[in-house]
Amino acid sequence: MTAPSALSSGHAGTVRPWRNENVRTVAVQIGVVLAVFGIVAWAIGNVAANFAALDKTFSFRFLWELPAGYDINQRLISYTNQDSHLRAALVGLLNTGLVALVGIFLATVLGFAVGILRLSHNWLVSRIAYVYVEFTRNTPVLLLILLWHGIIINTLPHPRQALSFGGSVFLSNRGFYVPSPVIEPGFWWVVVVFCAGLLGVALLYRHGRRQMAATGIRKPYALYGTGLAIAATVLAFYAAGAPVTLDRPALRGFNYQGGVTLIPEFVALTWALAFYTSGFIAENVRSGIISVDRGQTDAARALGLTANRTMKLVILPQAMRVIVPPLTSSYLDLMKNSSLAIAIGYMDLVATLGGITLTQTGREMETMLLVMAIYLAISLSISWGMNIYNRRQRLVER
Amino acid sequence: MTAHPPPSRSYPPGEHPDLPPPPATTGIPGWLRANLFSSPFNSLMTVLAVWLIYLFVDAAGGWMIFDSVLHADSRVACQAIDSGACWAVVTTRLDQFVYGFYPAAERWRPNLAFALLLAALVPVLFSAVPMRRALLWCAAAYPFVAAWLIHGGFGLPVVETGRYGGFMLTLIIGVTGISASLPLGILLALGRQSKLLALRILSTAFIEFSRGVPLITLLFVASTMLNYFLPPGTSFDLLVRVLIMVSLFAAAYLAEAVRGGLQAIPRGQYEAAEALGLSRWTTTRRIILPQALKIAIPGMVNVFVGLYKDSTLVVIIGLLDPLGIARAVLADAKWNGLATETYLFVALFFFLSCFAISRYSLWLERRLATGHQRASMP
Numbered sequence: 001m002t003a004p005s006a007l008s009s010g011h012a013g014t015v016r017p018w019r020n021e022n023v024r025t026v027a028v029q030i031g032v033v034l035a036v037f038g039i040v041a042w043a044i045g046n047v048a049a050n051f052a053a054l055d056k057t058f059s060f061r062f063l064w065e066l067p068a069g070y071d072i073n074q075r076l077i078s079y080t081n082q083d084s085h086l087r088a089a090l091v092g093l094l095n096t097g098l099v100a101l102v103g104i105f106l107a108t109v110l111g112f113a114v115g116i117l118r119l120s121h122n123w124l125v126s127r128i129a130y131v132y133v134e135f136t137r138n139t140p141v142l143l144l145i146l147l148w149h150g151i152i153i154n155t156l157p158h159p160r161q162a163l164s165f166g167g168s169v170f171l172s173n174r175g176f177y178v179p180s181p182v183i184e185p186g187f188w189w190v191v192v193v194f195c196a197g198l199l200g201v202a203l204l205y206r207h208g209r210r211q212m213a214a215t216g217i218r219k220p221y222a223l224y225g226t227g228l229a230i231a232a233t234v235l236a237f238y239a240a241g242a243p244v245t246l247d248r249p250a251l252r253g254f255n256y257q258g259g260v261t262l263i264p265e266f267v268a269l270t271w272a273l274a275f276y277t278s279g280f281i282a283e284n285v286r287s288g289i290i291s292v293d294r295g296q297t298d299a300a301r302a303l304g305l306t307a308n309r310t311m312k313l314v315i316l317p318q319a320m321r322v323i324v325p326p327l328t329s330s331y332l333d334l335m336k337n338s339s340l341a342i343a344i345g346y347m348d349l350v351a352t353l354g355g356i357t358l359t360q361t362g363r364e365m366e367t368m369l370l371v372m373a374i375y376l377a378i379s380l381s382i383s384w385g386m387n388i389y390n391r392r393q394r395l396v397e398r
Numbered sequence: 399m400t401a402h403p404p405p406s407r408s409y410p411p412g413e414h415p416d417l418p419p420p421p422a423t424t425g426i427p428g429w430l431r432a433n434l435f436s437s438p439f440n441s442l443m444t445v446l447a448v449w450l451i452y453l454f455v456d457a458a459g460g461w462m463i464f465d466s467v468l469h470a471d472s473r474v475a476c477q478a479i480d481s482g483a484c485w486a487v488v489t490t491r492l493d494q495f496v497y498g499f500y501p502a503a504e505r506w507r508p509n510l511a512f513a514l515l516l517a518a519l520v521p522v523l524f525s526a527v528p529m530r531r532a533l534l535w536c537a538a539a540y541p542f543v544a545a546w547l548i549h550g551g552f553g554l555p556v557v558e559t560g561r562y563g564g565f566m567l568t569l570i571i572g573v574t575g576i577s578a579s580l581p582l583g584i585l586l587a588l589g590r591q592s593k594l595l596a597l598r599i600l601s602t603a604f605i606e607f608s609r610g611v612p613l614i615t616l617l618f619v620a621s622t623m624l625n626y627f628l629p630p631g632t633s634f635d636l637l638v639r640v641l642i643m644v645s646l647f648a649a650a651y652l653a654e655a656v657r658g659g660l661q662a663i664p665r666g667q668y669e670a671a672e673a674l675g676l677s678r679w680t681t682t683r684r685i686i687l688p689q690a691l692k693i694a695i696p697g698m699v700n701v702f703v704g705l706y707k708d709s710t711l712v713v714i715i716g717l718l719d720p721l722g723i724a725r726a727v728l729a730d731a732k733w734n735g736l737a738t739e740t741y742l743f744v745a746l747f748f749f750l751s752c753f754a755i756s757r758y759s760l761w762l763e764r765r766l767a768t769g770h771q772r773a774s775m776p
Contacts, residue, residue, distance in 0.1 A: 030596075123433035124444055125447050142710045146721065375612055376611055
């Protein structure tokens with residue numbers, strides 16, 4: 001068998017052209033590129049022919065020229081059904097972002113907690129964590145969304161009999177009602193004091209680090225600073241006359257007024273996504289922690305580090321190197337899975353731009369291209385940032 | 399273990415016979431002490447955990463089992479019988495949950511296809527099967543036989559794809575997706591690692607695109623606009639379009655799992671193969687892929703489980719998978735408001751099958767481990 005390699009390319013004349021590796025490489029690449037571009041050109045040609053046959057055009061003008069004409073049940077910015085499709089899409093995008101951020105926060109907290117409990121020396125506790133992880137990971141996320149939505153809608157009482165927590169938080173099947181803070185003049189003084197406190201803590205922390213580096217004496221300056229800063233902020237808060245009041249929800253007629261209303265769709269979607277993703281995060285955290293060699297713990301203890309400091313200074317930094325890359329892809333999955341909002345009627349990007357706008361304007365091509373481009377841009381930018389982080393964190397080897 | 403030595407005797411250093419371990423460290427008390435009550439904090443955790451389990455069993459056990467109703471005609475009838483879960487919503491429509499609207503007279507066909515699936519899986523999953531090579535070829539023919547059985551033609555009456563549904567549809571999407579995405583994913587992974595620039599760029603672009611967008615947008619493309627990309631007047635079945643999209647989507651994720659395996663193969667393997675005079679294709683097929691796929695098994699199984707779970711997304715474009723049936727049932731005024739029961743039933747099905755797949759993958763991983771992995775963890 002002749003196996004031409006880079007070495008034989010110098011005397012290419014001695015082998016036949018189809019045996020010559022350089023020739024073959026170029027030919028294969030040209031063939032593949034031609035085939036792919038041929039298919040793409042063929043598909044685009046078909047699109048043009050189909051559009052011409054149906055008298056359709058390709059244009060994004062509908063986005064700002066036509067009023068959307070539909071209502072959206074959760075708005076982070078002002079919006080009426082007379083606003084443009086573009087504004088509706090923006091409302092949807094912000095709703096996607098809200099679910100993703102809150103979901104990521106909840107999933108991280110839950111996931112780390114369960115992952116650590118899974119490693120507990122207590123048999124019962126680690127078994128419970130195991131059951132939780134297996135249940136969340138082996139159930140479809142769409143099913144979980146529908147299930148939690150069903151539970152909220154069907155088992156929680158009507159607003160009139162809403163479950164009340166301390167008279168200010170109410171849970172009902174029409175939504176969760178929580179008090180919202182109302183900011184009054186004088187609040188900015190509290191903010192200023194708080195920021196000054198933060199700065200002070202940072203300076204004290206640096207001072208402590210320097211002193212430790214210079215003399216080897218460790219003193220919890222940052223802890224003192226934090227205590228002082230909290231005390232100062234609380235003092236400032238009352239000195240300024242408690243300039244934040246709570247707007248509590250109250251039952252008026254058939255529903256609650258005041259405060260913030262979390263619609264059931266938002267609660268169900270966020271909670272289901274966090275619940276589902278937390279199982280994956282828990283497994284990441286667990287495998288990250290056990291990936292750190294046991295000798296590291298032994299060595300740290302032999303050097304006289306306490307158990308807490310061993311965890312904080314030796315185990316966690318090494319575990320994070322293993323945990324973070326899959327953690328990011330869990331976050332990305334959560335963001336992409338939030339598109340399942342459409343199944344329960346939460347108006348996210350897919351439900352607005354890719355749902356109602358698509359059916360109302362009949363512009364499948366434009367809307368779907370736009371939706372995919374937005375998701376792609378978010379995904380790629382996050383994974384790009386992740387790659388940079390990974391490169392900086394990578395173990396430097398010989 | 400020797401018997402108790404007489405207490406009074408003295409022994410020279412190093413000659414003392416082994417004593418039995420203290421009673422509190424062995425048997426059930428020892429286990430309880432080591433695993434549940436090793437410290438005050440640990441004991442507190444145990445008490446908390448037991449309390450949590452009690453709360454759960456107290457609330458869910460009664461509702462799910464003891465106070466539940468298995469057979470009734472409607473929700474109202476259920477509530478008249480007992481206060482717990484109304485499983486009648488599932489039992490009265492069990493046929494639909496399994497087959498969708500597949501004609502009752504033809505249901506022996508999916509049943510047979512399912513039995514054949516189990517038979518075809520045996521040589522794929524277990525290596526200690528006699529005549530495995532020949533059986534593997536039969537297994538490779540399985541998707542085509544099953545397609546013929548379920549769809550019909552060549553002597554069998556044709557059943558339109560619109561009538562497929564329930565768990566049968568989940569299995570159709572799962573099996574097709576897995577068998578189509580496996581070769582495609584391996585090719586994409588090889589393409590992404592290729593020395594040929596054009597192949598590399600095209601594979602990478604495809605993988606990154608598919609992984610960057612949610613599956614639901616691709617399903618929308620399949621249902622609303624795939625026909626625009628075909629010559630005017632052509633149109634093909636929605637289920638086939640969905641199967642193509644799901645397979646392409648899974649192939650991109652699979653390619654990333656396989657790439658992880660490829661990257662773990664040391665350079666020396668390639669160099670040794672080249673030194674032996676193996677061609678590049680033989681090297682890939684005989685040396686690299688067998689090792690890389692072995693490393694990639696956990697990742698690949700994760701992709702398969704994900705694909706299987708994601709098959710539920712087809713409900714959003716109107717196919718009647720178990721969730722589609724569930725929604726149709728819940729829209730019936732007789733069963734209104736029983737979402738919890740219905741979805742829990744579907745969840746149980748998915749949990750059992752996904753859990754079985756992941757257990758199998760763990761078993762396979764252990765069996766294929768040939769001693770290169772790191773020392774076992776504490």
